[in-house]
């Protein structure tokens with residue numbers, strides 16, 4: 001289906017046309033994970049100025065689940081990291097300048113160097129990892145630990161980004177987090193506005209939409225996906241069995257993970273949210289390189305009460321801002337769709 005075309009991207013062979021090159025970088029960027037698959041990013045190409053400007057789209061900030069826009073900023077950080085890694089593949093370096101204006105608009109001006117003839121010597125992320133990655137919300141094999149070198153990389157990338165990383169591997173803490181997760185899911189699902197908003201993005205499997213999460217990415221068949229999609233959108237009380245089922249499956253997925261990674265930040269501000277997104281995506285891509293699967297969970301991060309519990313358990317003063325699981329999957333999951341690139345890119349014509 002057309003809404004999955006974005007995943008068929010190929011690297012450019014000829015890097016001579018700067019406009020085509022920047023467009024290609026953006027095509028890699030939009031494969032990034034993002035909250036509810038809203039894709040809260042907009043890009044402006046200023047090829048003559050060697051710049052791409054990346055905006056956190058205000059319409060991509062979900063009013064019920066992302067009141068202050070933290071999740072949208074983290075998502076944009078993930079896209080920025082993909083863009084940086086694709087640029088590195090072409091032997092380019094990028095310098096991002098993040099600004100947050102008084103009317104709460106965040107924009108990243110990305111200054112790009114020219115591509116280098118030595119691009120093939122690049123030893124970072126392979127573009128294949130970006131193309132292969134997808135969230136896997138299923139259970140992971142708890143008997144198969146992650147390689148120590150990978151876990152070490154998670155810490156190293158967080159440190160390099162100026163952030164704090166905790167890797168939770170001990171069973172009591174994993175179980176405690178799994179219990180928190182179940183309660184946090186139930187808490188958010190009990191809120192009408194949250195549930196309806198989720199219903200707009202939780203989609204039937206055969207959807208032709210470019211944004212949102214088809215039920216098969218949650219391991220659900222066609223009928224159940226449609227039923228959950230409708231039930232979430234309905235007025236009135238939510239079927240308690242469905243709410244329970246969703247919360248329990250989130251808990252069990254958490255339980256069945258050899259590692260839970262938590263990225264914490266010193267200040268709860270847009271700059272750090274974007275930085276947390278970059279570190280998150282760098283870690284997810286590294287996991288992919290090792291053949292490991294990952295998924296991201298926001299409920300514990302966004303509900304203040306649970307965030308405080310997490311902080312207490314971690315014995316940290318810094319704020320946990322991203323929580324992800326990593327492990328070797330027991331079941332493959334499909335990609336999620338992407339909206340057409342034309343809708344998210346503007347070219348400043350007078351500058352080209």
Ligand SMILES: Cc1cc2nc3c(=O)[nH]c(=O)nc-3n(C[C@H](O)[C@H](O)[C@H](O)COP(=O)(O)O)c2cc1C
Nearest residue numbers: 033034035036037074075134135296297298299336
């Ligand atoms: C900041 C952020 C928060 C997310 N929160 C959740 C979450 O709470 N639960 C969940 O199942 N997936 C979560 N995700 C995963 C997204 O739903 C997923 O990235 C999106 O649907 C696109 O799918 P893909 O990553 O497989 O391409 C989150 C992703 C990001 C970047």
